[in-house]
Amino acid sequence: MSEPPAVSPRPPATYSEPAAPHIGSVNWRGLWTLYLKEVQRFLKVFSQTVAGPVVSTLLFYAIFSLALGGAVRTVGDVPFVQFLAPGLIMMAMVQNAFANTSSSLMIAKIQGNIVDVLMPPLTAGELAVGFAAGGVTRGVVVGLVTAIVMLLFVPIGLANPALIVFHAVAASLMLSLLGIVAGIWAQKFDQMAAITNFIIMPLSFLSGTFYSIERLPAAWQVVSRVNPFFYMIDGFRAGFIGRADADPLLGVIVMLVIDLVLFFVAYRLFATGYRLKA
Amino acid sequence: MPPQPREFRYVNFRGVWTLYYRELKRALKIWVITLASPAISAILFAAIFSLALGRFGETMGGMAFATFLIPGLIAAAVLQRAFEATAFSLVFDKMEGTIDDTVRAPLAPAELVLGYTLASATGALLVGIIVGLALVPFGTPLPSGPWVTVFFAFAGSVMISLFAQISGLWARKWDHISAVQTFAFIPFVFLAGVFFPLDRLPPVGQLIVRFNPMFYVVDGVRFGMTGHTETAPVWAAGIVIAVTAALAVICLHLFATGYRLKD
Numbered sequence: 001m002s003e004p005p006a007v008s009p010r011p012p013a014t015y016s017e018p019a020a021p022h023i024g025s026v027n028w029r030g031l032w033t034l035y036l037k038e039v040q041r042f043l044k045v046f047s048q049t050v051a052g053p054v055v056s057t058l059l060f061y062a063i064f065s066l067a068l069g070g071a072v073r074t075v076g077d078v079p080f081v082q083f084l085a086p087g088l089i090m091m092a093m094v095q096n097a098f099a100n101t102s103s104s105l106m107i108a109k110i111q112g113n114i115v116d117v118l119m120p121p122l123t124a125g126e127l128a129v130g131f132a133a134g135g136v137t138r139g140v141v142v143g144l145v146t147a148i149v150m151l152l153f154v155p156i157g158l159a160n161p162a163l164i165v166f167h168a169v170a171a172s173l174m175l176s177l178l179g180i181v182a183g184i185w186a187q188k189f190d191q192m193a194a195i196t197n198f199i200i201m202p203l204s205f206l207s208g209t210f211y212s213i214e215r216l217p218a219a220w221q222v223v224s225r226v227n228p229f230f231y232m233i234d235g236f237r238a239g240f241i242g243r244a245d246a247d248p249l250l251g252v253i254v255m256l257v258i259d260l261v262l263f264f265v266a267y268r269l270f271a272t273g274y275r276l277k278a
Numbered sequence: 279m280p281p282q283p284r285e286f287r288y289v290n291f292r293g294v295w296t297l298y299y300r301e302l303k304r305a306l307k308i309w310v311i312t313l314a315s316p317a318i319s320a321i322l323f324a325a326i327f328s329l330a331l332g333r334f335g336e337t338m339g340g341m342a343f344a345t346f347l348i349p350g351l352i353a354a355a356v357l358q359r360a361f362e363a364t365a366f367s368l369v370f371d372k373m374e375g376t377i378d379d380t381v382r383a384p385l386a387p388a389e390l391v392l393g394y395t396l397a398s399a400t401g402a403l404l405v406g407i408i409v410g411l412a413l414v415p416f417g418t419p420l421p422s423g424p425w426v427t428v429f430f431a432f433a434g435s436v437m438i439s440l441f442a443q444i445s446g447l448w449a450r451k452w453d454h455i456s457a458v459q460t461f462a463f464i465p466f467v468f469l470a471g472v473f474f475p476l477d478r479l480p481p482v483g484q485l486i487v488r489f490n491p492m493f494y495v496v497d498g499v500r501f502g503m504t505g506h507t508e509t510a511p512v513w514a515a516g517i518v519i520a521v522t523a524a525l526a527v528i529c530l531h532l533f534a535t536g537y538r539l540k541d
Binding site (some may be wrong): 042046047051052055056059060063066067189190193194197198201202205206210211 | 308310311314315318319322325326327411440452453456457460461464465469473474478479
């Protein structure tokens with residue numbers, strides 16, 4: 001009986017203690033990861049999230065230009081189709097910005113994978129910024145693609161590019177933040193559908209996309225001027241056609257104030273863990 | 279006494295009724311999405327065209343614009359609901375695996391098709407009535423031929439429900455069904471003469487619309503409500519019935535072979 005071959009003893013391993021990850025005042029890596037997750041989430045189903053909205057917007061354009069008699073009609077001295085196009089682009093942007101953040105949070109909550117977002121070392125502010133930036137990206141991407149396709153049908157002018165960029169970003173941000181609030185509040189898909197159908201759709205349809213509010217009776221003009229959607233569409237359109245119903249500066253201020261307030265609300269919701277950590 | 283094997287005779291009426299009842303209940307449980315939302319969008323369309331564009335003073339197709347538009351909006355809501363009711367239900371069950379409950383039940387292919395189709399048509403007609411009532415402030419015309427209206431709304435929902443069953447069986451993912459809806463179905467509904475008469479389109483567009491069976495549904499509903507038509511109503515009814523029959527044959531075949539259902 002032979003001895004088993006001797007096994008040379010393994011030298012003792014020397015591991016250094018794992019160092020505590022160092023995160024500065026902002027967790028840039030975490031923020032970027034969250035942003036990337038939000039963007040890849042919608043790009044993976046781009047036929048639903050980008051191509052679909054573009055087709056629907058073009059459909060609206062076709063319906064309204066055909067039903068209203070095409071180029072014959074004017075709003076002020078602008079041909080109707082040129083008046084209509086920027087409003088439709090803006091509607092597509094804001095609806096998709098809202099859909100992105102609200103559906104992301106909603107689905108994560110229902111499927112339970114919201115913990116993947118809540119557990120990492122991300123502060124409330126970083127969560128709000130990451131989600132909102134994802135929504136803004138979707139809004140702007142949809143807006144850009146829609147605008148490029150529409151250029152084939154409508155000669156869209158360019159009066160004030162700065163105004164266009166500001167309102168595109170500010171409006172997408174506003175609806176992204178609103179989507180965060182709605183996504184955190186809603187506990188069922190019905191509730192989300194109710195917000196979309198009873199609040200977002202009416203506000204965006206009755207915002208002056210399809211008409212100049214000058215045509216409305218005085219009482220309805222007042223109502224329109226209280227609707228924040230009116231300012232984003234009016235300002236965005238002014239960037240293209242150089243004609244606005246409201247003072248452009250007022251529009252910029254309104255959008256900035258609303259964005260700030262909504263950001264604070266979204267921040268508080270993440271910070272308190274309302275319906276997220278309960 | 280040991281349990282006896284159940285006998286169904288020629289038709290499993292209890293089974294068809296159960297499928298019908300489940301489908302209808304499924305749709306009505308989320309009434310905010312299925313009933314309220316179509317009414318809201320119809321009101322928004324009517325509001326934009328009336329208040330803002332001042333179109334209601336004008337005429338279209340030889341009648342007041344509201345009278346022309348409202349039957350179109352009702353028909354569009356009916357067709358959309360008929361599609362969604364069936365397609366989403368089927369795809370949901372397929373994705374969740376609960377389709378087994380339906381496939382394993384002692385229901386023949388024709389009974390499955392009947393249950394899905396009738397439930398979808400019931401919900402669609404309900405939506406039509408609700409949209410019609412919601413648009414009363416804008417001047418919903420009282421149907422001059424109520425039975426013609428009901429016939430076209432019912433036949434249209436049956437046709438679209440069959441189409442939705444085929445699409446739902448074909449779809450393997452939510453992406454697929456939503457692509458059918460966004461890129462094929464909705465454009466064909468909205469460009470089927472809902473918002474404007476045929477002569478607004480260039481000749482090529484008119485020809486395409488005439489090949490769209492939903493155009494005949496919209497036109498038939500409008501004929502029933504206002505007496506205005508752009509085709510011969512008998513011709514329209516014939517086309518809708520023929521397309522429905524063809525879709526029914528395809529649908530029966532797919533359920534009978536278990537296409538993408540039992541694999």
